Amino acid sequence: MMYALPEKTLMQLSEFISSNLALHFPKERWDDLERNIISASKEFGYKDAEIFIQHIISSPLTKEHVEILASNLTINETYFWREPQTFDALEQKIIPELIQQRQNGERRLRIWSAGCSTGEEPYSIAIALKRLIPNIKNWNISILATDISPRILHKAKIGIYGQWSFRNTPEWLKQNYFVQKPNNKFEIIPEIKSMVKFEYLNLAEDIYPLSLNDTNAMDIIYCRNVLMYFTQDRFRQVAHSLFNSLVMGGYLIVSASELSLQNFSEFTPVNIPDMVLYQKTSKNIKDWFKFSIMESEPKPFFIKTAPKPEPSKLAIEIFNAEENNKKIAPINEKTLRTVSQENCTNVTDKLQKDTQTLDEQILLIRNFANEGKFLEAIELCKKVIASEKLEPGLHYLYATILQEDNKLDEAVESLKRSIYLDPNFVLAHYSLGKIYQRLGNIKNTNKCNENVLTILNKCSQDEILFESEGLTAGRLKEIISASNQKRVLS
């Protein structure tokens, strides 16, 4: 194969991006690498791609530049109803199953399109739901769409597409869900647009599941054509975190080229015509414990973030006790927070039988929320707040659960209470701003964002924020800056 760039340069570049961006470009994919780096160099304002490569290899890059680079190297290639068999699976199996389960209980569905690019994937999901659920207004539906590239997210939010986004797309989709605009462009109808919430999130770097970024208790996660670019370690780490973001019984959908027994060993593969789904089932929980306990988390790659917790003593204790059919010792309070992040159903069962301290009750509330049991979480939270009215963290926790249950007005009241009790509670201001943004209240959104930045500017970069489950002040600043950014930096 002939390349426009010298092979030595491509070799240096692939080694650099493997160790710095955790992206994997073996020699067989150097043609992709070359094409993408040439396009990235133009975006960064360089005429000569080789000079650009030498520049990124030799000088430290800012976080924003690294993320722009990562998004360029992984291409934003996407279109509506891509890999139609995944939408057939959604329409014929997953959604009917969920509707049946929830028809008489909580009518709630939580879906995440991770690595959503310009929005064709999450809007296709929204269209599938609209087609399938006749009384959709009676359902509480949340479709979260995230990507690493602010520029791409900006395009997705606008929701106007050219013909290229409809290649291989059934004709009915464009006819029923788009309006024609000048220059042969098509705009998604407001009803579908309003179903999707776009947010900035770096899958390789950020913490999830987390209530703060709404990545917990997912019924379905689409993560297609993203993982294939990651190195093996990063792939497994992301697959593990996605597993934790699902409720029991939830499904992960990846593209056909990303299927892997080894990387998705925690999931149960479900074979359906023309594709394989990955399901989180209780029979995998033991394997998951083994995985959590034995595997050390790979280190985040390009910036310093809060460390992810090690598997707690309690997780190990429960795993060993289950293995040996022994009684589990009383819970050590110090381990409670760590266990919460591990989404441990066994801990929930144990706590439900024997919950005494405030920390235990808070853990139980979090676990209910992570497992998608919002009514139980809300009830217990109300009960605990009744006896602990002056705890700002409790009002904040209550607000995050109310938001997940789409009760935005009540969440606003609760956040105001937590800010009243602790005016420097940065995540309460941040969450309040996010709700105002969803409600279209620009003035209040800006006010909250100002408060957040004022408080963050007083914190050190590495300070772990109160009630954040590990988010640092520095990372929150970066997230805010990326979320506000519309265009690529020159």
Ligand SMILES: C[S@@+](CC[C@H](N)C(=O)[O-])C[C@H]1O[C@@H](n2cnc3c(N)ncnc32)[C@H](O)[C@@H]1O
């Ligand atoms: C090929 S597109 C896939 C779009 C869609 N999922 C599909 O299959 O049609 C890959 C997307 O992943 C995004 N991406 C790459 N690295 C990422 C990361 N670390 N975190 C989040 N998104 C990432 C890119 O910006 C790009 O939009």
